[in-house]
Amino acid sequence: MEAFTTHTGRAVPLRRSNVDTDQIIPAHWLKKVTRDGFEDGLFEAWRKDPSFILNQPERKGATVLVAGPDFGTGSSREHAVWALQNFGFKAVISSRFADIFRGNSLKNGLLTVIVEQKIVDALQELTEKDATAEVTVDLEAREVRAAGITAAFELDENARWRLLNGLDDISITLQNEADIAAYEAKRPSYKPRTLQS
Amino acid sequence: MGRTLAEKVWDDHVVRRAEGEPDLLFIDLHLLHEVTSPQAFDGLRKSGRQVRRLDLTIATEDHNTPTLDIDKPIADPVSRIQLETLRKNCADFGVRLHPLGDVEQGVVHVVGPQLGLTQPGMTVVCGDSHTSTHGAFGGLAFGIGTSQVEHVLATQTLPLVRPKTMAITVDGELPDGVTAKDLILAIIARIGTGGGQGYVLEYRGSAIEKLSMEARMTICNMSIEAGARAGMIAPDQTTFDYLEGRPHAPKGEDWDAAVAYWKTLKTDEDAEFDAEVVIKADELAPFVTWGTNPGQGAPLSADVPDPASYEDASERLAAEKALEYMGLEAGQPLRSIKVDTVFVGSCTNGRIEDLRAAAELVKGRKVADGVRMLVVPGSARVGLQAVSEGLDVVFKEAGAEWRHAGCSMCLGMNPDQLAPGERSASTSNRNFEGRQGKGGRTHLVSPQVAAATAVLGHLASPADLSDAPVAAGV
Numbered sequence: 258m259e260a261f262t263t264h265t266g267r268a269v270p271l272r273r274s275n276v277d278t279d280q281i282i283p284a285h286w287l288k289k290v291t292r293d294g295f296e297d298g299l300f301e302a303w304r305k306d307p308s309f310i311l312n313q314p315e316r317k318g319a320t321v322l323v324a325g326p327d328f329g330t331g332s333s334r335e336h337a338v339w340a341l342q343n344f345g346f347k348a349v350i351s352s353r354f355a356d357i358f359r360g361n362s363l364k365n366g367l368l369t370v371i372v373e374q375k376i377v378d379a380l381q382e383l384t385e386k387d388a389t390a391e392v393t394v395d396l397e398a399r400e401v402r403a404a405g406i407t408a409a410f411e412l413d414e415n416a417r418w419r420l421l422n423g424l425d426d427i428s429i430t431l432q433n434e435a436d437i438a439a440y441e442a443k444r445p446s447y448k449p450r451t452l453q454s
Numbered sequence: 455m456g457r458t459l460a461e462k463v464w465d466d467h468v469v470r471r472a473e474g475e476p477d478l479l480f481i482d483l484h485l486l487h488e489v490t491s492p493q494a495f496d497g498l499r500k501s502g503r504q505v506r507r508l509d510l511t512i513a514t515e516d517h518n519t520p521t522l523d524i525d526k527p528i529a530d531p532v533s534r535i536q537l538e539t540l541r542k543n544c545a546d547f548g549v550r551l552h553p554l555g556d557v558e559q560g561v562v563h564v565v566g567p568q569l570g571l572t573q574p575g576m577t578v579v580c581g582d583s584h585t586s587t588h589g590a591f592g593g594l595a596f597g598i599g600t601s602q603v604e605h606v607l608a609t610q611t612l613p614l615v616r617p618k619t620m621a622i623t624v625d626g627e628l629p630d631g632v633t634a635k636d637l638i639l640a641i642i643a644r645i646g647t648g649g650g651q652g653y654v655l656e657y658r659g660s661a662i663e664k665l666s667m668e669a670r671m672t673i674c675n676m677s678i679e680a681g682a683r684a685g686m687i688a689p690d691q692t693t694f695d696y697l698e699g700r701p702h703a704p705k706g707e708d709w710d711a712a713v714a715y716w717k718t719l720k721t722d723e724d725a726e727f728d729a730e731v732v733i734k735a736d737e738l739a740p741f742v743t744w745g746t747n748p749g750q751g752a753p754l755s756a757d758v759p760d761p762a763s764y765e766d767a768s769e770r771l772a773a774e775k776a777l778e779y780m781g782l783e784a785g786q787p788l789r790s791i792k793v794d795t796v797f798v799g800s801c802t803n804g805r806i807e808d809l810r811a812a813a814e815l816v817k818g819r820k821v822a823d824g825v826r827m828l829v830v831p832g833s834a835r836v837g838l839q840a841v842s843e844g845l846d847v848v849f850k851e852a853g854a855e856w857r858h859a860g861c862s863m864c865l866g867m868n869p870d871q872l873a874p875g876e877r878s879a880s881t882s883n884r885n886f887e888g889r890q891g892k893g894g895r896t897h898l899v900s901p902q903v904a905a906a907t908a909v910l911g912h913l914a915s916p917a918d919l920s921d922a923p924v925a926a927g928v
């Protein structure tokens with residue numbers, strides 16, 4: 258995973274609430290067996306509409322998505338995160354994310370930033386008026402900044418540390434091999450097994 | 455202070471706890487299917503890792519599998535590749551797999567419980583949000599993303615932050631014709647699709663205690679639609695009776711030891727929940743959704759709501775968009791909505807009890823002209839059981855299509871899909887835009903409402919069927 262310290266880029270204001278993962282990446286895209294090549298599936302149904310914001314030429318190359326509340330609800334598909342990343346997004350800002358989506362995003366180094374709705378509104382207004390306006394997501398300072406807007410955001414220390422250092426969860430866990438083995442040794446015998454020994 | 459059920463199960467699985475870190479939890483059962491696992495196996499290969507506990511891992515094929523002509527090669531090349539990839543991965547790593555055609559194949563959340571692999575007090579994960587289903591046995595069961603699938607394959611653990619707990623207390627008795635599905639739809643409409651976020655829900659109260667395991671699974675299944683990653687119900691005699699004698703249930707002394715432990719899995723009297731919702735079962739009625747998220751539902755006797763009646767601006771906008779997508783008018787009675795498709799199946803309502811309930815209502819009646827009714831057992835075993843009870847014949851005689859097990863029309867990944875503009879009454883769990891096929895319109899219903907709707911051609915409750923009497927002599 259790539260380390261994330263701070264990122265500055267142009268933004269796409271997405272004025273929709275409850276954007277579910279079926280909208281982010283429709284089910285028929287889930288048949289791919291790789292982690293890349295999902296960019297064309299991102300918001301596929303909405304992108305058929307030429308007036309959809311992501312289709313606007315001035316939004317090309319934007320890297321920050323400013324979304325309505327309850328972003329990423331629904332299915333656990335990590336493809337939603339890959340699609341956003343494949344498209345070029347580095348961060349998503351919303352007042353509320355679905356739990357699984359948020360977990361998936363942080364595991365893949367897509368920073369999901371939670372700020373109050375009034376900050377989301379302000380960012381959307383700013384970037385709607387001015388497509389060239391830049392938004393900075395500063396993970397070191399835990400701050401979102403844009404012209405006239407500065408807002409702190411919360412992220413637990415552990416997740417932040419992993420993101421800042423680009424650490425892979427599995428290697429961290431495997432450092433605790435002895436704990437896992439000790440736990441396994443005391444599991445009760447009545448727990449089911451899928452393979453008969 | 456006492457602990458809640460969720461806290462007890464959590465504590466029993468902590469492998470490592472350290473200040474400022476998420477807890478490292480041991481995972482008792484890892485279920486795999488073809489959609490969310492390929493990239494995880496790929497990751498293992500790249501880093502030269504193995505599956506740590508093959509004996510706690512099991513795979514089946516469900517999302518992409520066709521429900522007709524299952525002995526023929528799969529027509530869609532992309533679906534085929536995904537299934538072939540799972541088969542190769544399971545063979546390479548040694549994972550037990552139940553492929554299409556196998557007697558234990560089926561929707562992953564139907565297969566685990568029916569094999570007796572899902573038991574009280576366990577941690578169960580799967581790369582699928584409806585893993586919450588397994589919480590019906592009194593374990594912690596939740597959906598995970600593909601990176602976490604890889605993590606569990608490699609370490610049999612997951613680093614997790616302890617969620618908050620919410621009690622959903624349902625007292626009283628469900629009126630006749632009102633099912634677990636109606637109850638959970640009503641709960642979601644009450645707390646909203648984000649209401650359970652950050653919580654594990656514990657369903658409790660006298661109405662829950664009276665439910666069968668199948669009905670409990672229907673409820674826990676849809677916890678995720680209220681935003682909660684997990685839902686659970688304390689195990690009791692109903693749970694033990696369901697499990698006893700199943701292939702992977704403990705036997706002999708192990709059974710006694712297990713039951714003794716399972717009996718401790720109850721929220722203590724003095725435990726505190728972080729939030730609580732109380733629902734009166736007696737006030738509930740058959741419930742259907744009119745919109746494009748599972749929280750947009752109402753009793754069947756109601757009218758399609760007027761978006762203008764919502765105070766919250768984003769809810770109003772969501773309702774407007776939903777009505778436009780669904781092709782509905784505010785104020786139109788829900789009962790006047792005509793459907794062209796009825797789907798009975800999925801991990802929400804594809805178990806034997808669901809099929810029996812639907813069969814009982816269509817028996818001797820006919821599916822309305824112009825309506826196609828698909829009945830899809832949740833697993834091959836459920837299918838066999840239904841056939842042994844003659845339910846397939848009942849459905850076929852009524853004019854419904856009897857299919858092979860799989861996710862089928864729950865989601866548009868296999869050949870069973872709605873065409874643009876088509877409208878369904880569906881016993882599945884998601885009515886998102888395009889969920890059942892591009893442009894398809896979905897109303898979530900119980901199996902009973904699905905059956906009545908199939909016969910009458912418009913959204914209807916079992917009670918409405920008195921106008922469509924069973925044919926004489928049948």
Ligand code: SF4
Pocket residue numbers: 516517561562563582584800801802860861864865882883
């Ligand atoms: S039946 Fe539907 S909800 Fe259940 S696992 Fe299959 S696709 Fe998911």
